[in-house]
Amino acid sequence: MNLSNKKILITGADGFIGSHLTEELVRRDCAVRPFVLYNSFNSWGWLDHMEPEILKSLDIFSGDIRDPHGVRQAMKGCDVVLHLAALIAIPYSYHSPDTYVDTNVKGTLNIVQAARELEVEKVVHTSTSEVYGTARFVPITEEHPLQGQSPYSASKIGADQIAMSFHTSFDTPVAVIRPFNTYGPRQSARAVIPTIITQLANGCRTLKLGALHPTRDFNYVADTVRGFIAAAEGDRAVGEVINIGSNYEISIGETARMIAEIMGMELETETDRVRLRPDKSEVERLWADNAKAKELLGWEPLYAGKEGLRRGLEETMRWFKNPENLKAYKAGIYNI
Template structure:
């Protein structure tokens, strides 16, 4: 199949590109190669996908361009069977400081991609959304019917992107699926995430720093489970027009997560605490029953096993990855 991945040099997009190419698909990636969290990681992802192409019947093409530019998007989408729209301006905290920039990428950029997908008559358009759309929990775990009450401009931009995607399905007949990711982690993850910071500090005999009192909880989803959910949508139309939570079906408080990593790497350290950010969600926890029913989704990696896998990858790649975390 001919696949387009927007943001395909990023964390999730890079894993998708490598996986799809290894399976023999022809993958085009559209990415502006910005350095918001690290060009080194994006270059690593490009190299991994190109290596996969060399070892398979698939192909890999990189288009350096921006989803905010409609002609560029039109050119990239033309000829694609399925579009995996992963491109976004990430960062809840960053969105508080730069809401207009986040809106331009996450809302206008998504609308550009939908317009192009409609014109090209693609088979399916898959939007990467976020648990940030839920915001303040009225109940847990979140199911897909939970009200969307975001507490950050990032979350609000994802709600808007979802609504445009819904409209294009209902009004224009575009086959769309919205996947709400819950805190994805794993190899090549953004270096400013909690897990990478906890691991780095403990490996350097420094106490992990927890924002707030650590009672806030997160549903951490290993990147391989995210890839599996997206792979299913290559051929399944069982979720067309739907919104699906893609999480781990479990959660952990941040204090316990820090202690788990500390106990594994540097048990003699104490935890440190600092002021938390107001825009950070208090709790996230995914109900993935709908995803199970529609596409057979089953998360396979719990947080303890996922952390162990990440630590192993971190050790193997410490020379180049650790400076990014500690920058």
């Protein structure tokens, strides 16, 4: 599929990954309709910070993914839907799990139902590596069992299954991509890499962190964006679940040490118990097998391995070190 002559709806376009995806598609001369969460401030999230030339090309729709009528209205006239809107914070899912069902499960139902009725050409639904839970084998393939170790991951398992059920039941052209731990500029301080960077950039010398031993497969946001676009373009993605990951495993502790080294700072850490997940809820190990993405999409990470992670972290730090960007973050508190 050639996206240059398609109208593309991006849900969650006001967020971290969604804003980067919006920018890239505009640069590729695509017609983009960002779906942003309605609020009384008329804030468009990270879209508010875009270059004027990009912003004026956007057909912005304000609404709520939980409202089926608004979703259908937003989707009218669109050929492709990239569905990123979701509640993603794991600690907040312990606090308010009902909202995760409404947003992640029912919101996804609203998307695929409208796409079916309007005969949309392609829906790319966003999953997460958290649906795998702690790895039973590595690297993790798409055949790995799904384990809902938090209300968040359980809601995403439900959303994935709803999305794929519409492909199976109604032949709705759905593809599911499963990004592993995406990081980069604009990421929320609810994630570990911005937590580390913002604490150090604000002069903290003893970092307050949760568990340091779990491992993650970090994926730079530019690679994740390329994965979305490859899935939207690729005919072989329909009916498939596809990992988007770097195929490189590193612990949280080692990641923190790498960040401190790049920033030229000594690292001391302190375990903040409020940041620890319940024992059985902690995902101990994530490591992506990305062979399917290479085979079906022709996608592979440009920020691969230890050196790729280092380059991605350097680019991320340059963005966070800008005082205008850094002041948007509350580094002195635990962000759930």
